[in-house]
Amino acid sequence: MAELSTVTLGGKGSSLSSSAVSAVSASLAHVRIDTSALDRLSTSSSSATPSLKHTIAIPNFLSLFEIRAFLLVLLNKLLLTPSSSIRPDLLLLISESLNSNPSAFRFEDLQVTQDELLVLNNVSSALLGISAILDHQSAALTSFSDVAAALSCEASKADVTAFNLMDSGDGHTSKEEVGVASDMRVLLNGSKLVGKEKIGAVAKVPKIHGTLREQVKSVHSKMRVELNSGFKLAEIQAASDGTEQAVSTVLLSLAAALRELGECSFLRAKNNLESISSDDLKSSIGEMFGKECPTDASLDSGFNAALGLVLEKEYVKFAGKVNVLLGSVWKIVAWEVVTAFAVLEGGELNEKGQGVQGNAENSKAEKKKKKVVLGKGTSMILPLIKDGLQSKRAAAVENSGLLETMVGNFQLFLDSAEPEFNGFLLKVKDILESNESRRLPKIPKGTRDFAKEQMTIRKKAFSIIEQVFERHGATALDTPVFELRETLMGKYGEDSKLIYDLADQGGELCSLRYDLTVPFARFMAMNGLTSLKRYQIAKVYRRDNPSKGRYREFYQCDFDIAGPSEKMAPDFEVVRVLTELLDELDIGEYEIKLNHRKLLDGMMEICGVPPEKFRTICSSIDKLDKQSFEQIRKEMVEEKGLTTETADRIETYVKEKGSPLTLLSKLKQEGSAFLEHAGSADALNDLEILFKALDKSKCIDKVVFDLSLARGLDYYTGVIYEAVFKGGAQVGSIAAGGRYDNLIGMFGSKQVPAVGVSLGIERVFAIMEQQQKDQNQVPRPNKTEVLVSILGNDLTLAAELAGELWDTGVKAEFLVNKRRQKHFDFAKESRIPWMVIVGEQEIKEGVVQLKNLEASNDVTIPRDQFAEQVRSRLNP
Numbered sequence: 001m002a003e004l005s006t007v008t009l010g011g012k013g014s015s016l017s018s019s020a021v022s023a024v025s026a027s028l029a030h031v032r033i034d035t036s037a038l039d040r041l042s043t044s045s046s047s048a049t050p051s052l053k054h055t056i057a058i059p060n061f062l063s064l065f066e067i068r069a070f071l072l073v074l075l076n077k078l079l080l081t082p083s084s085s086i087r088p089d090l091l092l093l094i095s096e097s098l099n100s101n102p103s104a105f106r107f108e109d110l111q112v113t114q115d116e117l118l119v120l121n122n123v124s125s126a127l128l129g130i131s132a133i134l135d136h137q138s139a140a141l142t143s144f145s146d147v148a149a150a151l152s153c154e155a156s157k158a159d160v161t162a163f164n165l166m167d168s169g170d171g172h173t174s175k176e177e178v179g180v181a182s183d184m185r186v187l188l189n190g191s192k193l194v195g196k197e198k199i200g201a202v203a204k205v206p207k208i209h210g211t212l213r214e215q216v217k218s219v220h221s222k223m224r225v226e227l228n229s230g231f232k233l234a235e236i237q238a239a240s241d242g243t244e245q246a247v248s249t250v251l252l253s254l255a256a257a258l259r260e261l262g263e264c265s266f267l268r269a270k271n272n273l274e275s276i277s278s279d280d281l282k283s284s285i286g287e288m289f290g291k292e293c294p295t296d297a298s299l300d301s302g303f304n305a306a307l308g309l310v311l312e313k314e315y316v317k318f319a320g321k322v323n324v325l326l327g328s329v330w331k332i333v334a335w336e337v338v339t340a341f342a343v344l345e346g347g348e349l350n351e352k353g354q355g356v357q358g359n360a361e362n363s364k365a366e367k368k369k370k371k372v373v374l375g376k377g378t379s380m381i382l383p384l385i386k387d388g389l390q391s392k393r394a395a396a397v398e399n400s401g402l403l404e405t406m407v408g409n410f411q412l413f414l415d416s417a418e419p420e421f422n423g424f425l426l427k428v429k430d431i432l433e434s435n436e437s438r439r440l441p442k443i444p445k446g447t448r449d450f451a452k453e454q455m456t457i458r459k460k461a462f463s464i465i466e467q468v469f470e471r472h473g474a475t476a477l478d479t480p481v482f483e484l485r486e487t488l489m490g491k492y493g494e495d496s497k498l499i500y501d502l503a504d505q506g507g508e509l510c511s512l513r514y515d516l517t518v519p520f521a522r523f524m525a526m527n528g529l530t531s532l533k534r535y536q537i538a539k540v541y542r543r544d545n546p547s548k549g550r551y552r553e554f555y556q557c558d559f560d561i562a563g564p565s566e567k568m569a570p571d572f573e574v575v576r577v578l579t580e581l582l583d584e585l586d587i588g589e590y591e592i593k594l595n596h597r598k599l600l601d602g603m604m605e606i607c608g609v610p611p612e613k614f615r616t617i618c619s620s621i622d623k624l625d626k627q628s629f630e631q632i633r634k635e636m637v638e639e640k641g642l643t644t645e646t647a648d649r650i651e652t653y654v655k656e657k658g659s660p661l662t663l664l665s666k667l668k669q670e671g672s673a674f675l676e677h678a679g680s681a682d683a684l685n686d687l688e689i690l691f692k693a694l695d696k697s698k699c700i701d702k703v704v705f706d707l708s709l710a711r712g713l714d715y716y717t718g719v720i721y722e723a724v725f726k727g728g729a730q731v732g733s734i735a736a737g738g739r740y741d742n743l744i745g746m747f748g749s750k751q752v753p754a755v756g757v758s759l760g761i762e763r764v765f766a767i768m769e770q771q772q773k774d775q776n777q778v779p780r781p782n783k784t785e786v787l788v789s790i791l792g793n794d795l796t797l798a799a800e801l802a803g804e805l806w807d808t809g810v811k812a813e814f815l816v817n818k819r820r821q822k823h824f825d826f827a828k829e830s831r832i833p834w835m836v837i838v839g840e841q842e843i844k845e846g847v848v849q850l851k852n853l854e855a856s857n858d859v860t861i862p863r864d865q866f867a868e869q870v871r872s873r874l875n876p
Contacts, residue, residue, distance in 0.1 A: 005029040007072075009095075010037025010079045016072075016227045018139075018220065021132035024098060025069040031095045033088075037079055041088040048085040048113050056107035056120055059316060062130075066320065067105055069129030071098055073227065078119055080230030085115040119231055123316055124243040128226055130319040131247055135223045137326055138216045138254060141333065142209065143425055145261055146180065148333045149205050150187035150378050151340035152268040153194050156275050158202040160184070160194045165206050166442065176217075177210035182442070186432055187377030194375075201267035208257075208264050215257040218250045244315040252310055255322045259303045262329035263296045265336045272339035285342055288407055293335040294328040302328055338407060341385065344372070380431050384424055446544070446552025452781035457768050460779075461585060461761065462537060465557050468580045469535035472573060474559055477534040479519040481541075485509040491518050491715055491743070498542045500552075512541035516558040517715075517740070517756060524562055525748030531563030537761075550732075551762055557581075560756030562744065568686055570755045571719045571739060572693040578723060578735055578757050579699040587767045589726040590734065592702050594660070595709040596687055597716045597738070602680025603707065606673045607649040609642065616640055618710040621654055625708075625724070625732075629654070654708040660691040663705040683718075690719065711736060715743040719755070725767060734767075735759045780831045785874055787832045788814040789823040791839035801836065801848070804867040810874065827853060834874070836866065 004027075007020045011034035023029035056074075058067055075094045078086050090112065097105060112120065119125075153160055165181035184205060188194055226243060273289060276282040306321035374382065443449060450458060488499055488511050500512040513519055516536050524532060537557045544552060559577050561570035575592065582590050600621075604614045620635050629651055636642045636650070656663060664687055667674050674680040687705070694700040703721075711720040718739030725734050737757030745751035772779060786805060790798045798814040805812040813832070815823055820839075827835055837849040837858075848866045850873070851858035861869045 006032050008032045008034055009076050010034040012036065015224075016076045018132040018135035018223050018227070021069050021072055021129060021227070022136035024072045025065045025129070025133055027068070027101050031072060031075070031098045033075075033079070033091055033095055038088045038091070041079075041086060041091070044084045045087045045113075048087060050087070050111035050113050050116070052112050052114065052117055054110050054112045054117055054120060056110065058105060058107075059126060061317060061320060062126065063320075064103070065133065066126075066130050066323065068098060069133050070126040071105065071129075073129040073132065074120070074125040076227065077122075077125055077231055078116070080228065081115070081119055082230060083115040085113040086119070087113065087116070090116055122231060124226075124247075126316045127244055127247055127319050128223070130316070130323055131219065131251060132223055132227060134251065134254065134319070134323055134326060135216070135219050137330070138212070138258070139220065140422075140425055141258075141261075141326070141330060142213050142216055143428055144330075145209060145212070145265060145333050146183050146187065147378075147381055147428055148265060148336040148340065149202070149209065149268065150184055150375065151344065151381075152272055152336055153184075153188060153202055154191055154374055154378060155193075155340040155343035156199060156202075156268070156271045157193055157196045158199045159197060160188060160202065162203040162206055163188070174207075174210050174214070176213040177206040178442070179213065180209040181206045183432055187381070188375035189377065190373065191375035191378065192373035199268070199271060201264045201271070204264055208260050212254075212257040212261050215250070215254040219254050222247060222250050244313075248310050248315045248318055251319060251322050252307070255303055255306050255325055258322075258325055258329045259299045262294070262299045262325075262332050265329070265332045266293070266296050266299075269293065269332065269336040269339045272336065272343055275343045276339070277343070281342060285339065285407070288404065289335060289339065292331075294331055299325065299328060299332075337385070341382075344374070344382065345386075377431055381428060384427055444552070446546035446550075448551065453779050454765070454769065456779040456781045457772065458765060461764065461768065462557075464584050465537065465581060465759065465761070466535070468577060468584060469557075469559050471580075472533070472559075472577055474533045474535040477520065477523065477536045478538065479513070479516070479523055479536070481539065482510045482512050483519055483522065485511045487522050487747075488514055488518055491746075495542075498544050500541045500543050514542060515540050515758065516556050517560070517758065518743070520558070520560055520562075520756075521740075521744040521754070522747050524744045524752060524754075525746075525750075528748070528750075529562070530750060530752050533561045535559045554760070554762040557759040557761050558756060560754055562752050562754035564753065568689040568693065568719075571686075571690055572697070574737060574755050574757045575690070575694060575703070575721060576697055576699055578721070578737075578759075579702050581759060582702075582723060582735070585764060585768070587725065587727070587734075587764060587771070590702065590723055591704050591726060592721050592723045592735075593657075593704050593706040593709045594687075594719065594721040595706055596683035596719050597711075598679040598683035598718065599674065599687075599707070600710055602674055602677040602683065603650070603653050606677060606680075607653070608646045609650070613640060613642070615714060617642065617650070621650070621708055621710040624654060657704055657706040657708065660687070660700055660703050660705040661695065664688060664691060686718065711738055715740040715746075717741045721757070725763070727767065732763065733760060734763045782830060782832075783811050784813050784830060784832045785810055786812040786834045786836055786870060787823065787827045787830075788812055789827075789835050789837045790814065790816045791820060791823070791837065792816070792818055797838065797843075801838065801866070805836075805870060808867050808871050810867070810871055834870070836870065 005023060007016075007024055007029045008014055009016065009031065014034065020029065024031060058070070062070065071094055075091060075098075078091055078094075090110070093107070093110075097107070152158070163181045163184040165178055226247060232241060269289070273282060273286050276285065302321065302325040306318055306325060309315075309318035309321055482502060485499075485501060486509070489496060492499070492514060495514070499514050502510045502512065516538060520534065520536065523529075535558060537555060539553055540556050541553055544550060546552060559574060561574060575594070578592060600618060601614055604617060605611075609617050617636060617640060620632050620640065623635075624632060633644075633647045633651070636647050637644055656667075664684065668684055668688075674684060691700060691703075691705075694703060709720060709722055711722065716738040718741065720738035721736065722733050723735035724732070735757060737755070739753070739755040741753040742751060744754060771777075788798055788802045788805065790801075793816060795816055798816050802812050802814040813830075815826055817823060823835065823837070826832075833852065833854050835849075835851040835853060837851060842848055842860075842863075846863045847860050848863055849858055849860055850866070850870060852873075
C-alpha cells in the first residue's frame, strides 16, 4: 500500500484545498493539527467549561467518503472560527477518529461549550465537504473526458473540424471552448483515423466540455473561499449566513454541465460500439454496456432529483445527489474509453474474451493487421492504459480468460478513487503540456494573424492608399514603434489610460505608440520643421477591451499637412483625400460627419457648461452614435455634475445634423446664438470656406454637418471629422481626423499649424473581407504566371528552366514530381494560368509543352526558344 500523505490544519499560512479533502475522504491522507494552533486554543480556552451534552449528527444518507469529508471540513471550521471557547480536546477527538479509519463514525454524548455547539450544528460543513469532493473529482473529469472524446474520435473516424476553433482576439470566443479545442488538437495531432464521419456528439465537444470547465472553475473559486472561512458565530446563531444558498447555486450549474457532458459521452460510447469490427466482441461488450452503463435517461432522472432537492432547500441532500450524478457521468465516460479501446485495440480484448488457448490464428491475423497511425497524444495515452490494465490483471485470477474480468479491470483502473488513476491523469497532463506533444501556441487577445488570402486583400488596399497619398504629393515617414512615455502622456484626454506602458528596465520610461499623430508632431518639433506633407502606414497599440472590429494592435494610415497655408486649404485637401480613399477602396456607402471644435466650445458656453467641464462633456456627447441621449443625459447630470437645464439645452443643439451648406445657413441666420459668440462665429466662417471648396470639388455629397460629433482627443483645435460605414457590417468609425494647431508646439518653441486624417484600416479590411465572402470570391494569394512541371526527379532541369523564366522577369514556380496529376492539382489549387510541362518524351525531342490552363489548349515549342515564347504569350 502506498504511503499516506499528511494534511496539516491550523498552521501559519496553511489552507485547506478540495484535493486535500478528497484525499482524506478516500483514506489516502492522515490529518494533523499544527501544534501552534493547539497551543493557541489551549491558552484561549483555558477558562471554557463544557456544560452542554451533544451528539454530532451525521446524516444517514451520506456515504463513508462524504462523512470523512464532512468531518475534515468541520474540524477546519472549528480551527478557523474566532472564539475563546473552542477547546483542543474536541479537535483532537475528531482528527484521531479520522486517522483511525473506522467503518463508521459515532460522536455521542460529547461535553461541549456553547460556541462549539453552534459550529457543530451548522449544516454547511456537510455541504462543503461534499462540494469539495465534487470540486476535486469534476476537475479530474475535465481531463479524463477530453481523453475519452479523443479516443472516440479515432474509434469512430470522426470529422474533427470543430476543434479548429481559435481565439479570435476580439473577446467573442469562450476561453474554455478554445482551450478544449486546443487540447483535442494536441491529442489528435497527426492521427490518420479522424476526419471522415460527421458525428454530432463530437462536434459539440468544445462547447459541452468547455462549459464543464467553466462551471468547475466557478465551483473551485467558491470552495477556495468557503473552505478557509471561519464561522461568524453571531450570524449563524441568528440564521443561515447564506453559505448553503451560494454554494448550491454554483453546484446546480455544475450539475447541468455534468448532465450534458454525460449525455454526449453516452452517444459517443454507442457510436464506438457500432465501430467494433468483431461481431462477437461487439455483442459481448454491448451486452455488458447495456447492463452496467448508466443511460442518458438516468442522467435526466438524477438531475431532476437534484433540482427538486435544491428547490426544497435540502442543500446537503442536493449536494449528495450531484455527487451521485457525477459518479454516473464518470461511469459513462469510463465506458466510452472501454468501447473506444475495444475498437482501437480490439485484438487484446478479443483474446481475453476467448481465452489464451487456441488463439494462434487470431495472433497471426493481428500481425497482418495494417498499422494504425494514432494522434501523438492518444498514441502515448493508450500505452498508459495498457500498463494500468497489466497491474490490475496481475491481481486477478491468472488466465481467467473472461471478458468480464478484463472489462472489470478496465473500470477499476479508471476509478477516480484509485491512486493509480491520479498518476494516470498527471501523465495525461504532462503529455498535453510536454514538448513531445506540444500544445499549439495562441496569440494574445486583441491581435490577429493574417493568412495568404487576407494578405492579398491587405496588400491591394495598402497599394490603393499609397497611390492616393502620393497623388497629393505626400512623402512617406516612419517613426519608432515606442516613444518616451512623457511624449505620449497628456495628449489623449480620458483615453490616456489605454496607452501600453513598457516595463521599466532601469533606463528610459517608454510606451507603445497610441497613434501616429503625436509621433509625427514630435518628429516635426525635434527636427525644427515648419512645413511637411507626409503619410505613414504603421501599427499602433491600445490597451483596450477587444471586441468586434476593435483590436489592441492594428494599422493606421495617416495623412497630415503641417505648416502655414491659405485659410482652410489643408482642411479641404485632407477631407478630399479621405473621400478618394473610401471611393477607391470601393467599400460601399459611407458618410463623413464633420464639426468644428470652436463651434463645440461655443455651444458649451452658450448652454452654460463650466469651462473646466468642456472636454469631459464633449467626451460624453461623442458617445451619441452608440447610446441614446437619455443615457448621455444621465451621465452628464449624475456623474459629471451638470444641471438638468444645461443638459436639456445641449440636447437641442446636438440633434442638429444635415446637409453642410443648408445647416450652415441655418446656424448663420440673424439672431443665432452662435454669431454672438466670437469663437463659434469664427468656426462658422471657416466652415463656409471649407464647404464651398468641397462643393466645387464635387465631394460635398459625402459630408454631413453634425453638431453631435465631438472627437475626444485633447489636441484638436479646429475642424474635426469622422467617416462611418453605412453598409451591413457593423464596424463603427472607419476614419477620423481634424486640425491640431497646438500639438507640435507642445514639443518645441514654435507653433506649427497642422491638420490630418487617420484611416482605421483594420475595419476597412473587415468590410472588404465580408464583401469577398458575400460574393463567394476567393482572392488569388500569389501572382505566379507559370508552373514549370518536371515529370521526373531532375531538379537541375527545373532549376535551369525556371531560372531562364526568372531572368526574363516572368513570375514562375517549379515542381519536380513523377505523377502528372500532382502537377495539375498544384496548378489548379494555386490558380496558376500556364504550365510548362517537360517529361521524358519532351527531353528526347528537345521541346517543352506549354499549356494554357484557362483556355485548355497547349502548344509544343523548341527548348531553346521557350523563355522568349512564354514571355510573349504572357504579354502579347
